[in-house]
Amino acid sequence: MRQARSGLELVGPIVLIAVVGLVGTLVSLSTETYVITTLVNVVIVVALYIFIGNSGVLSFGHISFAAVGAWAAGVLSIAVAEKPAVMPHLFGFLRDTTVGNIPSLAIAAGIGAAYALIVGLPLMRLSGLAAGIATFGVLEITHNVLRYWEKIGPGVTTFSSVPETTGLLQASVAAGIAIVVAFVYQRSRYGRMLRATREDAAAARAVGISVYRQRLIAFALSGAVAGLGGGLYVHLLPINTELLYLDLTFTTLAMLVIGGATSLWGAVVGAVAVSAVQSFLAEAENGVDVFGRTLDLPSGTRIVVVGALMALVLILRPQGLTGGRELSLPRTSVRRLLTKFAP
């Protein structure tokens, strides 16, 4: 019975992702972009979950790992011939190198992890409010540097000429990988140790767990997944520094909180549910037919609705939609199933 339940913990989110991917094959081409964006959001929210959910420490800085990953993947996948036109000030080695799609995503994840590790070395000593503000500082610094340093990317201008390779299949596979990574991590001894520090830091220390080291491991791991998410983003649509900044920080945090920050299932459900609402509202901002009536919302409605949803969930159900628990069948039905099929 334990086996069945823990299996569900992994299978549930994977099945949800597969369903989302299948929906993507059925809809029109313009709607497909929303589905792919949803899957990329799942990757980033799972990255947030790996750190915030398991450690209980708030981070506003993860979008900066996604941004760094996006920059790395974007700069490295533009064809050498086009680089001088798009980014005239690049460093020599960046100017002369181009890699394929999959290597660029791997590099994005690697850079994300390395950056998170370096940033985490000092930052993971902090907790609570100081950690929140310091990670916000990281976001500000990263945004500021990427915006003005034209030797490592396009600066304020929008990334152009990046091959748009993030399709439905790739995004689904990436979301699946992110979920498997998160699952394996939370089942490993490191994940368990970090969750112990979340529940009671003093008790965890007393049994010999280094809070600092466990947080750092999770931070770097989530940096890798966030970097992957950033890499997928840059291959999906033309991005700039503003796209990987406050709004995305807010919406991904909202997804995590609305779904339920303390479970993988919650993170995935939150990402999918909020992305669905967002996609619908984005369409409605352009005018959409609902039951024969034209719904035409002013632009900006999206963030109002997501913000209101998040505030409501926090006030009425602070553990999130899933209650912060992993997916499980009701106890009785599991037992009934087992007795039915047991020899």
Added chain:
Amino acid sequence: MSIPLATFLGADWQTLADAFGLGGIYALMAVGIGLVFGVLRLVNFAYGQLVMAGAYSLAFAYERGWPLWSGIVLCFAVVVLLSVAMDWVVFRPLRGQSPAVMLVATFAVAFLLQSIALLWFGSLGKIAASLAQLNQPWTIGGVDIRKISVVSSAVAAGCLLLLVLLLGRTNIGLHMRAAALDFRTARLLGVRANRVIGSAVLISGLLAATVAVMMTVQTPLVTPDFAFKDTVLVLAGVVLGGMNRLVSATLGGFVIGFAWGFLGGALPTDQSQYLPSFIFAAVILVLLIRPGGLFTRGGNQALERV
């Protein structure tokens, strides 16, 4: 990189005065955030949106050609109402939640209010220039200084003085200090929780309105993200100074405002574009060396409390 001494001491008094003015404004915001934190243990990310609402009220009055005083009255009324409403709708249901939950919740409220402003007024911004004459310079001893720099420093000093008197000399001030020190014990000793929280929220709203009036003079263009950047900086300053005491939080706010204003004015453009990086790197560094804050005594209590 080096700032020539001559500019520092002589020619650039304006930069120094501006820095003082900005430091004063940030100090007021820090007090507004610190007061509520003291009684509720809640860091209000949405504080800048109170300022934004005030700025929009001033713009509203200016566009319709209302007299100056009625614009300011409207600004105070709107901000205080919004502040109290925020307490009722958001802070109250969240009382007793963990600090992280409360921080995320106020972050959500900040975005919510910002995008409501976007829906309502559009992204282009409104002009609030009824106090624009304060941007004219005064000539003091051969040096030109914009009036607003002096006025905002003076207003900040005045407000802080009033606040010191209120906290030190009145009954409600005593109650607020007691609540900030230990809320449960204070309640046991007969301090009325709702009254203390109510007055903290009220005062922080009044301060936000004052800040709105000062800020629209320097930045007359009011956009939905008005004062958001400033809130982030002030929060950094408050944590930098030390969250646990109002004095250290205020000092932290002043220091970061002063540093921002001074470096922003003194550095050439190709360096000042990296100013956010410098400032936040400095904040992170200080937090590492003194996690409890720059102006606190005796170490790391803040670390465990929050």
